[in-house]
Amino acid sequence: MNFLTAMTKVGIPRALLYYQYYPMWRTFFEELGVETVLSTPTTKAMVNSGCSRMVAETCLPVKVFCGHALSLVDKCDYMFIPAIRSMGKRAYNCSKFLGLPDMMKAVIPECPLILDMDIDVTNGKRTLYQNIYSLGRHFTWNPAKVKKAAEKAWECHLAYYQQMFSQGLTPTQAIDEIFSEKGVGVDQETANSSLTLTVAVVGHPYLIYDDYINHRLIHRLQTMGARVLTPEMVDEEVLDVAMTKLVGNPRWTYEVDVIGAGGYYLEVKVDGVIGVIAFGCGPDSVMMDMVYRKAKRLKAIPFMCLTLDEHTADAGLVTRLEAFLDMVKRRRREQTCV
Amino acid sequence: MKTYLGIDVGSLTTKLALLDQDNRLLTAVYLRTQGKPVAMIQEGLEQIRDQMPYGADICGVATTGSARYLAGVVTDADLVKNEITSQAFGAIHYVPDAQTVIEIGGQDSKIIIIRDGVVIDFGMNTVCAAGTGSFLDHQASRLNINIEDFGQQALQSKTPVRIAGRCTVFAESDMIHKQQMGHKTDDILYGLCQALVRNFINNVALGKEILPPVVFQGGVAFNAGIVKAFEESLSTQVIVPPHHEVLGAIGVALVAREEIEASGNMTKFRGFSISQANYHTSSFECKACPNVCEIAQLSLDGKVLARWGGRCDLWERASTG
Secondary structure, three states: OOOOOOOOEEEEOOOOOHHHHHHHHHHHHHHOOOEEEEOOOOOHHHHHHHHHHOOOOOOHHHHHHHHHHHHHHHHOOEEEOOEEEEOEOOEEOOHHHHOHHHHHHHHOOOOOEEEOOEEEHHHOHHHHHHHHHHHHOOOOOOHHHHHHHHHHHHHHHHHHHHHHHHHOOOHHHHHHHHHOOOOOHHHHHHHHHOOOEEEEEEOOHHHHOOOOOOOOHHHHHHHOOEEEEOHHHOOHHHHHHHHHHHHOOOOEOOHHHHHHHHHHHHHOOOOEEEEEEEOOOHHHHHHHHHHHHHHHHHOOOOEEEEEEOOOOOHHHHHHHHHHHHHHHHHHHHHHHHO | OEEEEEEEEOOOEEEEEEEEOOOOEEEEEEEEOOOOHHHHHHHHHHHHHHHOOOOOEEEEEEEEOOOHHHHHHHHOOOEEOOHHHHHHHHHHHHOOOOOEEEEEOOOOEEEEEEEOOEEEEEEEOOOOOOOOHHHHHHHHHHOOOOHHHHHHHHHOOOOOOOOOOOOHHHHHHHHHHHHHOOOOHHHHHHHHHHHHHHHHHHHHOOOOOOOOOEEEEOHHHHOHHHHHHHHHHHOOOEEOOOOHHHHHHHHHHHHHHHHHHHHOOOOOOOOHHHHHOOEEEEEEEOOOOOOOOEEEEEEEOOEEEEEEOOOOOHHHHHHHO
């Protein structure tokens, strides 16, 4: 390893949990004097290369993750692929997240050393801290330095979520705000002022913010005249309450993105709710159904579920979106007449 | 006389409908698309012009169907509308109290739930073709039966056989198996109708509240066997409205009228001369980024009218600006 001539580089695939934790991860590594390399936004080549390596049974987001990892293989010295097992009591992540580092090791033999890390908060703080130290130990022997980096990373994570929630930014916009000087918040506001409808899009961030796999869903809705709200724009505690109301305690990590946000937006005054799930995703198919049932019970707000996979053509998606917005507009007109 | 023209360019058939100011159907054209949407639009317009009553003046044109954007550019339509809204308008026009609309076309099938004249929910088939017109078309040709005779022959069935309708591939092997066991063709045909209906109810209509009156439209509604299978499965009467095969075109003409009257604009329609114009479609691969999108373009006398098919707006902007 040529530590002296160039900085060590850690690759971070722009997929799956990137949208939730990238600012935290990047800050952690940079505090330890390590450069991070991010893959580009998803391209057709990535999807193809990912699909050709993964078994057919995995979902599209995991295949896309593999494509991102492959694109980073010769650009970094390490690849950071943590296994996030649980973020709360009795709620576990999908098995594909648990086995993500091992899956990548198996299908990408040429991959640089994978920085694997178990995160399971139910094992207690001590184990979590130990895991963070062992991750940091790849780059420094000084525990104080790791501690400081972890604290900085956590602060950055909180600031990131605060920014999305208070300014109504999407993760992509918030990440731009944090790591570059590009101001995006302002023109977003002026662009939104002419929009007459409000539509909430609920689902996991890796589906609703990956413009390649969702065929620019948010952009399309905006050009059709809808202001788009997403789960990240609501305070997490509010979403937790909405989730508990609908299903009680969560069984899945990140259940709140789907059930919490779906349950919340169906009760506030939005004009429509669109759920986005990946074809073949077990947890999502159950979770989105709970939201659909609630929508049917309430009968107040139109709901539509979009299923994405690698064969999704944009023609079908556009037809559904246009029909959905037509329905929303006509229903609203009807309600104001009565 | 003020008239409004609706054009529905589907995957298998192209439909045109001309309505007068009282929303009455003056004339309709039903053609096979044959993979040549532009030529068929031109052909359809020519037929409409020949059948049009004297003194009719076209005040609005709208397009729908899977080739609605293409058709919109070719005719310079006032409005491009999705199939769901168009079909719902068409259904409500003939059955004002309709609560459920089933529409089965060549490549897709939909269910539209209407309450008090407003669409409140809808479902479309996903990529799967089981449960669409092309499924029946394919199986009919396998059994050497004219698709036009399919329905009447299926009605002759006394003891329909059960065919797995989950997937066209499985349905086909199941069908061959039943044939080799010596089952009658009539029974197999009605079994196919039941399989399609079962597939529709379990996939497209999953979780939807199907209340009467149920309206069944689209090309497949010609098939009496499917109508009977739907009635048996839903245990209610299924209404097949007049002109059910061109209802999408009628519906979009109604939407066009509503929009034109609300805005007070003049129509942008290019006129019937376009049926003689020299349109040319072509495609190329964009090399601007690693996505390598296939861009389709439509040109008139060598001048590019529109481009689409990209994942970004690069070419769409280049053609309009």
